[in-house]
Amino acid sequence: MEQGLLIVLSGFSGAGKGTIINKLLEQYDKYALSISATTRKPREGEVHAREYFFVSTEEFLAMIENDELIEHAKYVDNYYGTPRAYVEEKLQKGIDVILEIEVQGAVKIKEKFPEAVLIFVSTKDAKILEDRLKSRNTEKAKQIEDRLLRAAKEAEFIKQYDYILINESIEEVTKDFNSIIESEHKKTFRNNELIEFIKDSLKNRS
Amino acid sequence: MEQGLLIVLSGFSGAGKGTIINKLLEQYDKYALSISATTRKPREGEVHAREYFFVSTEEFLAMIENDELIEHAKYVDNYYGTPRAYVEEKLQKGIDVILEIEVQGAVKIKEKFPEAVLIFVSTKDAKILEDRLKSRNTEKAKQIEDRLLRAAKEAEFIKQYDYILINESIEEVTKDFNSIIESEHKKTFRNNELIEFIKDSLKNRS
Numbered sequence: 001m002e003q004g005l006l007i008v009l010s011g012f013s014g015a016g017k018g019t020i021i022n023k024l025l026e027q028y029d030k031y032a033l034s035i036s037a038t039t040r041k042p043r044e045g046e047v048h049a050r051e052y053f054f055v056s057t058e059e060f061l062a063m064i065e066n067d068e069l070i071e072h073a074k075y076v077d078n079y080y081g082t083p084r085a086y087v088e089e090k091l092q093k094g095i096d097v098i099l100e101i102e103v104q105g106a107v108k109i110k111e112k113f114p115e116a117v118l119i120f121v122s123t124k125d126a127k128i129l130e131d132r133l134k135s136r137n138t139e140k141a142k143q144i145e146d147r148l149l150r151a152a153k154e155a156e157f158i159k160q161y162d163y164i165l166i167n168e169s170i171e172e173v174t175k176d177f178n179s180i181i182e183s184e185h186k187k188t189f190r191n192n193e194l195i196e197f198i199k200d201s202l203k204n205r206s
Numbered sequence: 207m208e209q210g211l212l213i214v215l216s217g218f219s220g221a222g223k224g225t226i227i228n229k230l231l232e233q234y235d236k237y238a239l240s241i242s243a244t245t246r247k248p249r250e251g252e253v254h255a256r257e258y259f260f261v262s263t264e265e266f267l268a269m270i271e272n273d274e275l276i277e278h279a280k281y282v283d284n285y286y287g288t289p290r291a292y293v294e295e296k297l298q299k300g301i302d303v304i305l306e307i308e309v310q311g312a313v314k315i316k317e318k319f320p321e322a323v324l325i326f327v328s329t330k331d332a333k334i335l336e337d338r339l340k341s342r343n344t345e346k347a348k349q350i351e352d353r354l355l356r357a358a359k360e361a362e363f364i365k366q367y368d369y370i371l372i373n374e375s376i377e378e379v380t381k382d383f384n385s386i387i388e389s390e391h392k393k394t395f396r397n398n399e400l401i402e403f404i405k406d407s408l409k410n411r412s
Binding site: 120122124125126127129130148151152155156158159160161162163164165166176179180182183184186187188189191192194195197198199201202203205 | 326328330331332333335336354357358361362364365366367368369370371372382385386388389390392393394395397398400401403404405407408409411
């Protein structure tokens with residue numbers, strides 16, 4: 001059996017990553033979402049082992065030490081990382097695993113796993129992004145400004161991704177995401193067993 | 207505007223290339239089919255400038271000489287080649303152009319146009335291919351045997367293609383073909399203008 005795909009989804013804050021992932025998990029059985037470990041404090045409504053594994057800095061550093069993370073990065077004052085065991089177990093079962101991680105982590109994943117599929121989701125332009133952040137009504141002007149400044153930096157990394165999706169409609173973008181993954185499964189380099197089988201059946205006709 | 211995609215479709219005789227192309231052109235407006243030039247004689251029902259541009263060997267050699275073909279190959283005793291003008295005109299207009307060519311030509315296209323998308327269509331195994339060739343009722347046992355021997359040789363090239371499609375249902379395989387092309391259009395390297403636009407809009411917020 002072919003391995004599952006390691007999929008990285010990144011995007012600007014406000015571009016709709018979370019909504020896309022929820023929609024994907026709701027509409028398709030075949031995806032598993034990797035849950036990151038972090039040293040940041042849970043926000044209101046966040047649940048341990050659902051949004052994140054919330055761990056202490058000591059615990060996080062021990063995970064790094066024991067090679068239990070496939071990537072990790074520090075953002076502002078907090079660590080974020082992807083636990084290895086869950087991801088590898090799913091991939092071996094042929095299940096596609098989505099990592100929702102930021103740009104530094106994404107680049108590290110691509111270095112370690114060149115067969116991973118990196119998808120970046122964006123709005124069409126900065127104005128739309130700003131409007132979406134404002135419409136959330138949960139953030140202050142200063143926070144919105146910080147997120148937009150961060151987006152400008154993140155945009156420098158888009159070319160290191162394999163695909164770019166523009167989120168204009170959640171239905172469309174979710175369908176496009178799924179199409180990309182289905183198409184990736186048809187890449188010849190992911191189908192060595194199938195190709196060998198076809199070759200053998202043509203060579204050894206009875 | 208981004209260029210159209212150069213798409214190469216190859217596959218074993220009997221795997222359904224022709225049916226897929228007809229279905230694609232029927233269901234979607236966006237594809238253009240390149241018509242090859244050949245020195246072989248028209249078969250019954252074939253029309254000049256529809257199935258092929260039927261030309262003399264002298265004419266074909268002149269086309270090579272004048273760099274009017276983007277690839278050409280000799281198969282059995284006949285030349286086959288892809289006229290350049292039509293393909294380049296469509297690509298420049300942003301239209302995706304399909305070349306239905308055999309494996310040698312496909313490999314040459316990939317060398318010259320690394321951004322081309324190469325798709326190979328196969329049946330699940332040799333038995334199904336043989337059954338399909340027999341069910342056509344147009345070919346003799348000897349011809350079918352020749353086609354299967356040729357398929358065994360062609361199978362060695364599958365790994366040089368980007369994607370493999372297994373034709374189990376014409377509806378499914380046509381949809382999959384189109385999904386692959388739509389996904390390819392979302393590759394970051396094909397969206398430089400869009401990415402620059404997003405970057406600029408984030409840098410130059412007013």
